[in-house]
Structure formats: C-alpha cells, structure tokens
Amino acid sequence: MAALVLILGIATSAGAQNADVTPGATGPGSVVRETHGAWQLSCRVPPGAREEKCALVQSVTADDRPNVGLTVVFYKAIGEDKKLLRVVVPLGVLLPTGLGLKIDGEDVGNAPFLKCGKRGCVAEVVLQDEVIAKLKAGQNAMFIVFDTPEAGIGIPVSLQGFSEAFAGLK
Template identity: 40%
Template sequence: MKENHGAWSIICDKPAGASVEQCAMMQNVIAEDRPEVGLSVVVLKTADRKARILRILAPLGVLLKDGMELYVDSNNIGRAYFTRCFSEGCYVEVEIDDELMRILRAGKNAVFALRESADQDRVGIPIELNGFGPGYDALP
C-alpha cells in the first residue's frame, strides 16, 4: 500500500510484462446486514492515461442479468452490467466520465445495489466517498 486518503487506499503494483508500475485507488466493503456479500471497489487510470475506470468486484452468485445500481447521496446515478466473472467474483466496469467524476468527488456516501436472486430484494452495499477526490488526484 502506498498511501491512504480518507476511506480509500492507493495500491501500486507492476503487472507481469509491464514496464511501469500501475496504481489504483481501492476500498473493500461488506454489506452491514449480509456479511457474506462484499465488494472491492477500484478506481484507476488506464495505462495510456486516456480513460478513468470504475471497477467493482462482486462475489460469485450474484444475479448477473440485473447488473448493479449506483446511488450517491440517495440519488440513483445509473445501472451497469457485469462484464465477466473469474474465480474470485464478477466484475462491473464503467468508464468514469466528467459528470460521474464530479458526482463522486462531491458526494459523501455511495451505495452499490445488487441482487443475489430474482426472488430477493436488492442488497445495498455502502461505501464512503471521503477522500475520493484527493485520492484520485494522487494517482500517477
């Protein structure tokens, strides 16, 4: 770990075959009422520094077709869909446009909402946005 900014940690690693270290901002969270449901939330700049990516890792067993909704300070920001699954879980990836970046920087709390099965309500998993702006600005 390189440093902390509020609820966010900056982690740097040199991927195999890469010539430079890649850094990302990360936060791991667990649903308050469902300890078996947790998320890893990662924000990074692509290697060419042309795009900003929000990558969320959800546990295996989530209902893929419903995707995941994002709420910031109780406002529904939108829904994204799972792109792929590996042994560690399933991923949602979205490019952070200028509007989403503004919302995340200004927000206090976010909730990622997903479903484990069609007959269950969505599970809301809160994350803190405290330190999001300074953490993102510290990414190389």
C-alpha cells in the same frame, strides 16, 4: 438505473472482458502507497510494464449481510486517458440486473457484469467527468446487487478521502 450505462459508458473491449478481476495496479506485489479516508492508493509495476500503476481500492461488506461484500477499484487505463471503475462482487449475485449505483441517494444508474471468475463477478465502466465530479463531491456511494429479482442488497461505500486519493492516480 439505465442511466449509469449512458452516463459512465461501458468498457466492453476484448481487453476489458478478458482481464483478470484485478487491474494492473492491484494484485500480487502491490504496495499501499497512501491512505486517504476510506481509500487506499495501491501501486505496483504490472507484468510487462515499465512504469508503476496505481489504483484506488476499497473493500466493504453489506451492513446487514456480512457475507456479501465487494471491492471497488478506480484506475486509469494503460496508454489511454480513460478513468475506469471496476467492481468485483461475490459469485451468486443475479447477473441480468447488473450493478446499481447511487451517490448521496441520487440514482446514477447501473452497469452490466462483464465476466465472472474464481474471485467473483466483475462490472467495469469508463467514467465520465460528470460522475467523477459527483464522486469527489459526495459523502457516500451505494452499490446495489441482487440475489433475486425482488431482493436488492445495498452495499455502502464511503467517499471520504476520495477526491484526494483520486488525484494520486497514475
């Protein structure tokens, strides 16, 4: 799973580490502009910004553990041509193992958690074009968190509508 770190790249700037768990396009005042399959395109004008920002959002729970869920958010960095993936998981997950990702059963790798807050723990990465292409072509993603070193919990995320929704990011 270490390949995810290399393939996606890690967003470890001070801004990413100090950011709230919700990027500018989500949170209070956000409006769902469109729904594409399992994805919502959520938009708002972030504090201090002049333009509306949008993010793709999907919240899911583990099939066999309804108390373990996560929120997946794709968005573009403000003022940069970077596309980011932020995943918020519940408090209590094992942090050293990071967050794993598989797309249609193919191991993409893992990413470290950057911080934990009241709403959960955050993993965030800069997406490379190769991974975006896999997400657009894929049917299902599986995010993996651990509650013990031996016990991984796979949380399925539908990629239905992802390609269309991703085109709406601004």
